Amino acid sequence: MDRIFNAFLKHKKSVFIFFVVAAVICASLVPFVSINYNLADYLPKDAQSTTAIRIMQEEFDTKIPNANVMIDNISVQEALEYKEKISSVEGVVSVIWLDDMIDRDILTTTPLAFLDRSVVDHYYKDNSALFRITIKSGMEAVTVKAIYDLIGEKNAASGNAVNAYTTQGLAVTEVLNALAILLPIIIVVLILSTTSWIEPLLFLIAIGVAIIINMGTNVIFNEISFITQTISPILQLAVSLDYAIFLLHSFNQYRNTHQPKEAMVIAMKRALSTVAASAATTMIGFFALIAMRFGIGSDLGLNLVKGIAFSFISVMIFLPAFTLLCDKLIDKTKHRPFLPRFQKLGNGLMKIRIPLMILALIVVVPCFLAQSQSHFLYGMESVTGTSRAGKDADKIEQRFGKENMLVLLVPKENTGKEKELCDDLSSLPPITSTVSYVTAVDANIPSPYISEEILKNFYSKNYARILMYTNTAAEGDDAFSAVQSVMDTAKKYYDSYFLAGESATLYDMKNVVSVDTMVVNLLAI
Template identity: 60%
Template structure:
């Protein structure tokens, strides 16, 4: 394989460039999904409810509210007509749909029922309910903003989705503008050629472009994947390129370029493959989530790591051989100082570090398991015009958070009893159904078909409950639970949807996913470590080091009394484990090599002195990627994920260089007895820990 690459380096170079160009074109054909609801399992009851309504009911459930300020009734009707004409708007409802247009125009407002009119028209302000087609939110919202101007307001799920789409357009670009120069500086400091960092970035960049382009075969990706995947792929796989090129430079001292590269490829393959394998295992755990975001991101990251591995092992050798003369001409001195004194200091303080880790591990574990989570998109709305508009509408007309309950039709008496009980549930402000709006005593055949279709389909009765709850939180979820419990007393089959019901389902799914994903990731990496080191105890120490860092990272939310996005919590557990366990593997592997010729203390001191730079560079790149996401993203979900990644990487680095050495040295005898073919150097005089 290595001979083929070196002999046909120009062909390899051309093939990868061609694939990258084709993939760049394909990238523009990949659609991005901004609706988190689409990633709920198909058997979630809110998902089933939405499917039933789409199949059986005419008229969409409104997903936005538009408030027109200081308008007369005729002006509001004109606006309604104009909004309905916007492509992507499926329906607009207002006061005329409730009272009838003729009655609204012919009757003075003061003679109309204020309990009805105040929900739609108050103090000269009109509130319209608008349904916007999924996937067209951004274009529709732009048209609505153009129509109503800056003074009027729009809020709701569709408005939130539009804000998310607008933010995501420039997220990756903004992050890369800061990230790439920072990584180049880090790489220049850690290499001996001005051109090498560009070769690293070009190699991984090719893999990133191919990865993004191959998403065309999946049709669409989530906005989380679009924003996070390229940056994570770049950050976790740069190490592969660094190791290969460093090996090449070592062999260049005694071999011709082609032969040096062949030897470098053979030497790098086991290490790079092992590193990629642990990362792939960590990312693969995301695919075990029932919530589809995990599978979407997991597949993309696994595909990205594999493509980065192939790019490093096939494309980088060809690129290097084409440009090695340029590398020679751009050599510079080594800017990295000796880390011997730092290694010595870490060795002296290793027991203190271990004691501190043991003190914080249990509180951190308990704290991270008690952290509160956010499941909705309120944080996104708050950081944009949508947040301001939502506050204006809520201040004038109050909070609106409807739930839609579907029950089998055909028993008006039972439906009446249900509606009476539903109306007594705390935070339910009104219940709208056929029996409450028309009357159970009126036969459906005497009701206009347009009105009847709002409440009855072929199989189901639709009941709309208006609540004054926020979208999520204990109060909102208690209301959802009460509605379902009440429905269960009257019907064997029922389905509930609406934003709070959807987030309630999301919460249930995620709580199960959390345990499964973490267990799969830990077991998978434990097995890889077991095979890699052929030891029963080494995997325990390595997993302990990284898991402790993860627990400390996630406990910040509890100790600062703040909520975390559930996406950040789910993803960071597997990403931090899969991406940073490589630091522990490198340090342990080097220690075992040195331990064959040195006593345990000397072996660890040499390991830290020689390898601290490599671990530090890798950690700096990944942490920089995380903190850059946190600083540049206007999407709070992405920003929070970035901060978790940056902080988690720093904590993993500290655990690996401060705590893991103590574990390996203190339990040296245990490791020796539980590791196959250890060949440890025996020195009976070395009894210190």
């Protein structure tokens, strides 16, 4: 190894230039990394909500809505015109409004008081129109911005797509906020634990180069999640910083008795096995994430494994070369140690090591039981609560009430069975209304007598679609209980059925992650 280490140090300027150029190139590639803000895309392909969405995409023209737009002080005719404007926005796949539930001629010629209020009130209430929109995945940023420009500040927009758009802005802001808190703390700790003012800068530059290279090389993936994009740089910094500390600590020890280059070679030899073992242990832990069925695990795991590998290479090759280039600067910026030696404290702890071990074993049991009672949130509502998306969601809720849509797909058989199912669904406490062919039209009216525009909202070649509105939040015990109740009810009538909607997706996410957590913990142990 001496020959390899000496070769790197002999060409230290070339090594330094190579890593700097690589970092610059990778930094320029970061904007081209495709970021996915839709967590539902990471559910297993066989998850029932994923299957439901796929069936709807294949068999129905109108997709499941992922955004709501409320326009105030508007007539029915103006709402129909507004629907056309929203439909023309780039990225809008479909817009559902009252004319999709009630024939357009009837809607424009019949007073609203004579129409079914249980249907009308979901789309038009107190001179406000609520449009349910489907925005193409990956187009949230462009489309939501265009919709905001169209509706102005006084009207409101909410839903998953709007939350995704808001999260894109928050992701960058939150990372910068985290770094603004983390970096000063790290710098203070490094200054206190080193004997040169310049050494903390060497640590941060070495790991920073590795982080930039890791972020830039993400272009090799088709896309990464926004969670990976925001979390991995901070985790990589926190996990791999000690590699650099160990190497330079060894270098400072040997530098008192050896020339700088010789001292660095010895330090590299000494640090190699320790740093490699630490990096390998960390990488194995992150590899365990790949076993998760929820795709975020493999997405984050692969990214962090790659990041740790780059950190290891940067610390063992770039940092030694960079340190020798700054050798004279390190000498000029020497300062006295700020922290005392902790030998007495260490000796004291060794004397009470058995009581401390017993205490740790006692504490670990209640801590393990306590962590099992933790409650997790899987949706975006808590993230966007203070943004315009959160405030707009409150406006819509105040006008139209708390409303959470579920879409049930069942085999297209006979309307009699479908009506019995809808009656049972309507009797479930969380469901405020059910909209289907048999409720919005009539089970006794043959479908050939109904316009194709209305019919296609409820029937495809193989499936019947039933829309349900609940008064629960998107996630939580009440929402998940409602999802389970709907599936239990559908099971009484049909052998196969599929449920879509935000709550259904989060319900699947919760179940998948619960199993994944146990698997990853077992593998990590």
